[in-house]
Amino acid sequence: MRRTRKISKLPLVIGFIVVIITTFFILKIATGGKVSIIKNGTLHLSDNFTEEDKQLILSAVPETEKFSKDLNLDIALSNSRPSDEKEALFDIILPTVDFYDETSNISSEGFRTNIDSPAANAKISATSLFELSPEKKLVSLDGKYFLDDFEQGALYRVISIKDLNGETISDPETVEVLQKISQKLPELPMKDTTLSINQTGVTALTRKLQTKLDQTGNGAYFAENIADFLKNTDLTHISNEVSFADNCTTNSSTTTLCSDPRMFATVEAIGTDIVELTGNHNNDWSAAANINSIEKYQNSNMQTFGGGKDEESAKIPLEIDQKNTKITWVGVNNSTSTKANGQGASGNHPGANIYDEETVKSQISEAKERGDSVIVDIQYFECYSYPDGYAEMPSCDAPISGQQAFFRKMIDFGADLVVGTQAHQPQTFEIYEGKPIYYGLGNLFFDQTRWPGTTRSIVLTHYFNNGKLLQTRFSPTVYDSTFQTRLMDQPEAEAFYKRLVTSRP
Numbered sequence: 001m002r003r004t005r006k007i008s009k010l011p012l013v014i015g016f017i018v019v020i021i022t023t024f025f026i027l028k029i030a031t032g033g034k035v036s037i038i039k040n041g042t043l044h045l046s047d048n049f050t051e052e053d054k055q056l057i058l059s060a061v062p063e064t065e066k067f068s069k070d071l072n073l074d075i076a077l078s079n080s081r082p083s084d085e086k087e088a089l090f091d092i093i094l095p096t097v098d099f100y101d102e103t104s105n106i107s108s109e110g111f112r113t114n115i116d117s118p119a120a121n122a123k124i125s126a127t128s129l130f131e132l133s134p135e136k137k138l139v140s141l142d143g144k145y146f147l148d149d150f151e152q153g154a155l156y157r158v159i160s161i162k163d164l165n166g167e168t169i170s171d172p173e174t175v176e177v178l179q180k181i182s183q184k185l186p187e188l189p190m191k192d193t194t195l196s197i198n199q200t201g202v203t204a205l206t207r208k209l210q211t212k213l214d215q216t217g218n219g220a221y222f223a224e225n226i227a228d229f230l231k232n233t234d235l236t237h238i239s240n241e242v243s244f245a246d247n248c249t250t251n252s253s254t255t256t257l258c259s260d261p262r263m264f265a266t267v268e269a270i271g272t273d274i275v276e277l278t279g280n281h282n283n284d285w286s287a288a289a290n291i292n293s294i295e296k297y298q299n300s301n302m303q304t305f306g307g308g309k310d311e312e313s314a315k316i317p318l319e320i321d322q323k324n325t326k327i328t329w330v331g332v333n334n335s336t337s338t339k340a341n342g343q344g345a346s347g348n349h350p351g352a353n354i355y356d357e358e359t360v361k362s363q364i365s366e367a368k369e370r371g372d373s374v375i376v377d378i379q380y381f382e383c384y385s386y387p388d389g390y391a392e393m394p395s396c397d398a399p400i401s402g403q404q405a406f407f408r409k410m411i412d413f414g415a416d417l418v419v420g421t422q423a424h425q426p427q428t429f430e431i432y433e434g435k436p437i438y439y440g441l442g443n444l445f446f447d448q449t450r451w452p453g454t455t456r457s458i459v460l461t462h463y464f465n466n467g468k469l470l471q472t473r474f475s476p477t478v479y480d481s482t483f484q485t486r487l488m489d490q491p492e493a494e495a496f497y498k499r500l501v502t503s504r505p
Contacts, residue, residue, distance in 0.1 A: 095125075095139050209222060475488075
């Protein structure tokens with residue numbers, strides 16, 4: 001009887017699998033990674049995709065079970081977001097320059113030219129919103145700043161799927177392909193998840209402003225040209241160093257300062273949410289006036305920090321928890337103010353939070369352990385190199401003695417942003433260890449018009465997304481003998497920015 005030999009099917013199965021896998025990789029290599037095979041369909045990627053784009057797409061599309069057609073996947077730059085299901089947003093491209101570059105605005109035409117031919121304007125970069133950081137300075141596009149409304153001021157990389165005849169299609173399985181690709185992208189920062197904060201310099205509503213108030217009878221007069229800009233953020237900060245007092249009387253030469261309560265309307269008009277109290281003059285009129293002012297802020301739903309009604313409350317940092325961002329904001333005075341001269345908080349006496357290194361180090365450390373971003377505001381010593389007569393004082397643009405080392409030390413302790421909020425003349429700025437330092441913001445509201453330097457200030461607009469500082473926008477202001485603060489126009493602002501850059505450490 002003849003015996004039959006039983007042959008195993010396992011080697012045949014293995015061989016079949018090897019052939020399939022080998023064929024897949026041969027096709028992929030032959031097409032440079034531009035083709036993905038899903039069932040009976042082939043997805044062709046245009047050359048406009050980067051290698052990183054292609055890998056993301058090829059990792060997403062195989063998850064689509066219904067895909068069975070030959071399709072062309074194309075990407076293009078658009079001036080607006082996708083408006084229907086035929087397109088999907090792939091990335092948002094922003095115009096940026098180096099942190100120290102004075103440019104604040106470019107044209108769409110110039111930006112597109114630079115994208116097509118980067119050498120056309122080497123200082124302009126096309127930066128993905130995913131990659132935006134404080135070290136890259138975002139600029140406006142045709143006068144529109146993207147982080148203001150998250151719509152204008154950018155170009156959009158938009159994906160569409162076309163058939164082999166080049167016609168855009170949007171049947172259910174094509175829509176599913178787009179959805180799969182979009183789901184692979186990280187979450188883009190958007191307006192409803194980004195916390196914006198306007199931070200300002202010295203507010204001192206006193207002396208000559210009192211005379212102007214008596215002439216106009218309008219407590220909000222000083223804010224008329226700046227209010228809309230300042231209140232157009234989630235939070236607005238001021239650093240007010242003069243308390244309000246019902247019996248306030250003042251003159252142009254006094255250094256004992258108080259504010260007429262009618263001028264509280266200026267504080268309200270700009271949408272103030274946060275009042276910093278690190279200044280030297282809040283106890284000038286009386287301790288009672290300082291305490292009453294603090295209560296006035298708090299009764300108006302304004303938070304305070306950097307000073308307080310007593311030493312214990314003065315030390316407490318401000319903690320912010322909004323839009324999935326947590327910030328610890330520390331305010332200290334390290335200047336001529338002391339507990340001994342009555343300007344610093346001591347025991348039950350109100351005043352500014354006098355700098356104590358161990359306390360600040362501990363507060364920063366604890367905040368970082370919680371995962372908070374940390375801002376440190378500092379009232380530092382003033383620059384007194386003021387010339388005779390109406391003249392510029394560029395020596396005061398730079399950090400004064402000891403200031404650079406002191407501010408940088410806050411970064412070394414773990415702060416993410418350090419700001420000198422009480423300098424009467426704006427000072428320079430820098431990136432240190434990847435973190436921004438602004439040495440002085442100047443006068444937002446005050447009567448110092450003897451020198452042009454003291455009529456200027458810097459408004460910093462911080463944008464935080466998921467706890468991370470995306471960007472700080474630089475917006476300089478100026479006032480004249482009318483004491484109505486306004487934003488500088490673009491040529492003024494760019495010249496001023498360049499001036500401060502030349503004084504950086």
